[in-house]
Amino acid sequence: MTTHQRSFRAATGRIEANHVSIRLGRGSSAFEAVTDASFEVSPGEFVCLLGPSGCGKSTLLGALAGHIKPAAGVLSVDGQPVKDPHPERGIVFQHHTLFPWKNARDNVAFGLKMRGVKRRQRRLEAEKMLDLVGLNGFAGRYPGQLSGGMQQRVEIARVLVNQPRLLLMDEPFGALDALTRLRMQELLLDIWEQFRKTILFVTHDIDEALLLADRIIVMQAQPGRIHEEISVPFERPRMTGIIASGEFMRLKQHCLHLLHRDRPGDTLPRLSPLGL
Amino acid sequence: MTRFHLGRWLRRAGSLAICLILWQIASSLRLNLGIVTFENVPLPVDVVSAALEFLRSPKFFAHISSSLERVLAGFGIAAVIGIGLGLVIGRSRWLGDFLQAPLELLRPIPAVAWIPLAVLMFSSSELSMIFITFTGALFPILLNTVHGVESVDPRLIASARSLGSTRTAMLLEVIIPGAAPNIVTGLVIGMGTSWFCLVTAEMIAGQFGIGYYTWESYTLQNYPEIIVGMILIGLFGMGSSALLRAAGAALLPWHTKDSK
Incomplete structure (x- = not known):
């Protein structure tokens, strides 16, 4: 990798979400899956969207991929509003x-x-x-x-x-067994260290989010919205051993607390994040 | 593995042999069961000798080749139109709605019912027979293609769009391969129906062909030849379907590997 490529890479992959609301479903069954979400991701940053099911995290990712159009607000990548699916915004799902x-x-x-x-x-x-x-x-x-x-x-x-400018990942390791998942997480970090693509990674697994991300955006359900942002201070390259550290435990406690405060009510219908 | 296969082949040969033996017994005893009688049914031996004679006769090639030509023409046109129309209907809701009424109306009309009109519409009986074969093959191919297109996983279509697929590439790289197993099924079924439609048409309008040969044998009271004709129809129908199935398996290696 030359320095020229490195500087070019670092400049692309900025995500900006400005008061984004997304409606899913049609007619009387339509509902607001994401309400007034605003956040930013810097070029080359690894950000996890963490939240319970029904919080709209997959929907937000689907909108960034260009498969769903927001009802309000603007989603843009490197200053360009997202309109359609594009190879510059690659997406990986839980099921291949x-x-x-x-x-x-x-x-x-x-x-x-x-x-x-x-x-x-x-x-x-x-x-x-x-x-x-x-x-x-x-x-x-x-x-x-x-x-x-x-x-x-x-x-x-x-x-x-x-x-791609960004890598959008929707619980990509959610269907794998624990050992394979761990290997895949290591592989992903390894690839990310090499390429420094912006990664937006959806998960409901707190350990996974803490192990991978620079920053975690915690979402809550009913209505689906962004609740809090947490920066993850662990040095890179990260070893899986950090899971046992005190700081890790403290952050995990904090995340658990945030997720638990989310009152469990009747869950929203799970719609395809592709808007199909 | 080989023993298992041998067992299967023995079983298949055995069932065939039992059929032949029952036939031999029934016709040699001139069995009369009241509603059905074997009095006029020829013996298997007679059928074999009639078949050998037919194989040696100069007319054999003319009968076989005219039937094959008709099936190939009718089936070929049906395949092109059926697959083409099926792809379009499967992809476009508007066109699907537009064509649904006439297609649903035409579909239940059996090939035999087409014969009088076909004879009136086409300038030669040859063309009218090809048309009958075509009608027989069209609907299985068309309906299976539509079904195949509609059952392509929408997630694959979405991911192809994400990867920068153009409209043409979507059709060639995603829709057609995705629908291919159903299309092959449609072709195999269509091949079978085109054979029996052809034979019906030949019995009424033909000069040559296996169907005509069968019917002619009846009118000339050559009873063993009737059965020779029937068996030939069965063999050609079975053989052409098997060929199509093998071609399908060769063209869709991922499909067969997946399912085994």
Whole structure:
């Protein structure tokens, strides 16, 4: 990596949300999923959206990806209002959305193909990306032949190959077993240290948020809104050992307190964050 | 693994053999069960010798090739129109609504009912028979394609949009491969229906063809030949469906690997 690239990278990926409200559903079943959310994310920052189910964190992410339009307020990335889905804002979901009919290499190369990159170059770049996520030798496998963790690795590679300004992640490790999840968290931190992309990461797992994020935006449900921002002071690169430290415990207590104050009522219907 | 396969093949051969033996017994005893009689049913042996004779006759090739040509033409046109129309209807709600009424009305009309009108509409009986074959194959292909397009996972469409997919790429890279297993199913079913529609058409309007051969044998009282014709129809129908299924499996490796 040259210094030129580094300075260029650092300049992109600023997120600004200005009094954003998002309505989901149609007709009489429509409701406000996110109410008056305002926040900022600096270029290269790792921010977690933490909150209980129904707090609108996935909806907010879907809006940033461009799949849902806010009813009010402005969402912008590097000063440009978000209008439609774009490869510059890559999104990874809890359950993979790889094309079952393409092998891992062709899945990763999809974005390059859409940009008109030549076949040989596509294959080369896709395989480089697969190496980066630790899938050396799995390029020819179809998604159905990969484990859950591997599928998510391909998914991350497929988004990264487009050199996005931001990486939007919607509970990407939520469906994995504990050990695989830990490995994936380490992998993600490793990738983030290398590329310093802005990452907005949705989770309801306090440990995960504290381990990964520079800053945590805590959300609450009914109505879905931003409640508090917490900065996470741990030095990087982080070791999983910090989980046992006193500071970690203190922050975790604080988060638990915030989440618990959220009165459990009847939960809102879970709608697809794609607005489909 | 191999023993398992051997067992299956033995079972299949066995059931076929039992059918043949029952047929042999029933027709050699000239069994009369009141509502159905085997008095005029030829013996399997006679059928085999009639089949051998038909294979050697110069007319064999003419019958087979004219049937194959009609099926290929009718089925081919149905495949192009059925898949094309199916993709459009599956993607566009407006066009789906627009075409629904006429298609729903035409769908239940059996191929046989089309014969008189087809004879009146087309300049040659050849074309009218191809048309009948076409009507038989069209609806299974069309309906399965529409169903396949509609059942493509919307999450895949959304993620393709996120990755910068253009409209054309969406169709070629996401919709068609996603609908492909259903399209193959439609083609396999359509192939079967086009065979039986063809035979019906040939019985009425043909000069050559397996259906015509079967019917001609009846009018000439060549009873073993009737069965030769029937078996040929079955073999060709089965063979062409199997070919399509194999082609589908070869074209969709991810699908077969996934499900096994």
